[in-house]
Amino acid sequence: MAFHKKEEFTQKEQDLAAFAKAMSHPARIAILKILAQRNECICGEIVDVLPLAQSTVSQHLKELKNAGLIDGTVEGPRSCYCINWKAFEKFSSEFNILFNHLKVKNEKACC
Amino acid sequence: MAFHKKEEFTQKEQDLAAFAKAMSHPARIAILKILAQRNECICGEIVDVLPLAQSTVSQHLKELKNAGLIDGTVEGPRSCYCINWKAFEKFSSEFNILFNHLKVKNEKACC
DNA sequence: AATTCTAATCGTATATTTGCGATATAAGAT
DNA sequence: ATCTTATATCGCAAATATACGATTAGAATT
Numbered sequence: 001m002a003f004h005k006k007e008e009f010t011q012k013e014q015d016l017a018a019f020a021k022a023m024s025h026p027a028r029i030a031i032l033k034i035l036a037q038r039n040e041c042i043c044g045e046i047v048d049v050l051p052l053a054q055s056t057v058s059q060h061l062k063e064l065k066n067a068g069l070i071d072g073t074v075e076g077p078r079s080c081y082c083i084n085w086k087a088f089e090k091f092s093s094e095f096n097i098l099f100n101h102l103k104v105k106n107e108k109a110c111c
Numbered sequence: 112m113a114f115h116k117k118e119e120f121t122q123k124e125q126d127l128a129a130f131a132k133a134m135s136h137p138a139r140i141a142i143l144k145i146l147a148q149r150n151e152c153i154c155g156e157i158v159d160v161l162p163l164a165q166s167t168v169s170q171h172l173k174e175l176k177n178a179g180l181i182d183g184t185v186e187g188p189r190s191c192y193c194i195n196w197k198a199f200e201k202f203s204s205e206f207n208i209l210f211n212h213l214k215v216k217n218e219k220a221c222c
Numbered sequence: 223a224a225t226t227c228t229a230a231t232c233g234t235a236t237a238t239t240t241g242c243g244a245t246a247t248a249a250g251a252t
Numbered sequence: 253a254t255c256t257t258a259t260a261t262c263g264c265a266a267a268t269a270t271a272c273g274a275t276t277a278g279a280a281t282t
Contacts, residue, residue, distance in 0.1 A: 004240070004267070008162040009137035013144075021135035025270085026120035026128040033124075033209075043229060051119040056271050058230055063269095077228050077279045095206065098144075115237070115270070136240085154259065167241050169260055188249045188258050
């Protein structure tokens with residue numbers, strides 16, 4: 001009982017973990033790459049390229065959107081998605097801060 | 112049927128996703144931070160600090176080890192863990208490459 | 223108004239993750 | 253030899269994630 005104890009960690013730890021989680025599936029990595037390559041950002045194009053059903057892609061897009069990594073707007077009958085660069089850079093710089101913080105502290109392995 | 116279609120994506124996408132997955136839980140983020148702060152790297156100290164049972168911490172350590180982010184060696188009756196800086200930097204630079212690649216391509220949102 | 227096209231959502235099956243207590247293992251201390 | 257002590261592993265329960273087909277909803281086309 002008392003499962004997912006995530007809330008017992010710091011907000012920063014939770015935020016970083018949530019960001020990592022959003023990227024923890026190859027389909028979502030692939031989606032981010034596609035969104036960057038094509039300016040059109042039409043959902044259907046992603047479905048065409050990925051080896052997944054439309055509903056599954058839609059679900060992955062929703063997760064990326066919930067994590068704040070992408071924005072999505074309805075454009076008539078279709079949906080236009082694009083990377084939320086602001087959030088993306090914020091998270092990636094926080095990751096770098098973590099990396100650098102770790103690296104500076106202790107460059108030599110202890111065991 | 113035919114679940115986890117992860118193998119249908121590129122190796123790089125899978126590797127990045129696996130790296131992100133290893134960091135996708137606040138407990139594992141916290142463990143990495145602890146390992147960086149303390150040179151001793153003793154498992155028991157992590158258990159003392161985290162709000163999780165010993166067996167659960169051991170499991171998280173195992174996952175980080177399987178992902179290649181940390182090394183662990185047996186030291187008499189206890190286990191010494193430390194960050195695998197080489198793997199860590201490799202992955203973090205691959206992340207940065209992805210970030211920069213994305214950023215250069217398309218700085219302006221399309222929708 | 224009926225049809226088509228695009229994308230989201232629902233329902234569902236299966237797989238994986240998370241967490242814990244109990245047990246096993248292995249080294250050190252008594 | 254026995255008893256701690258430290259950690260890993262096993263077995264299980266609950267939660268979450270992944271995937272799909274079917275359905276729904278809304279806009280554009282006919």
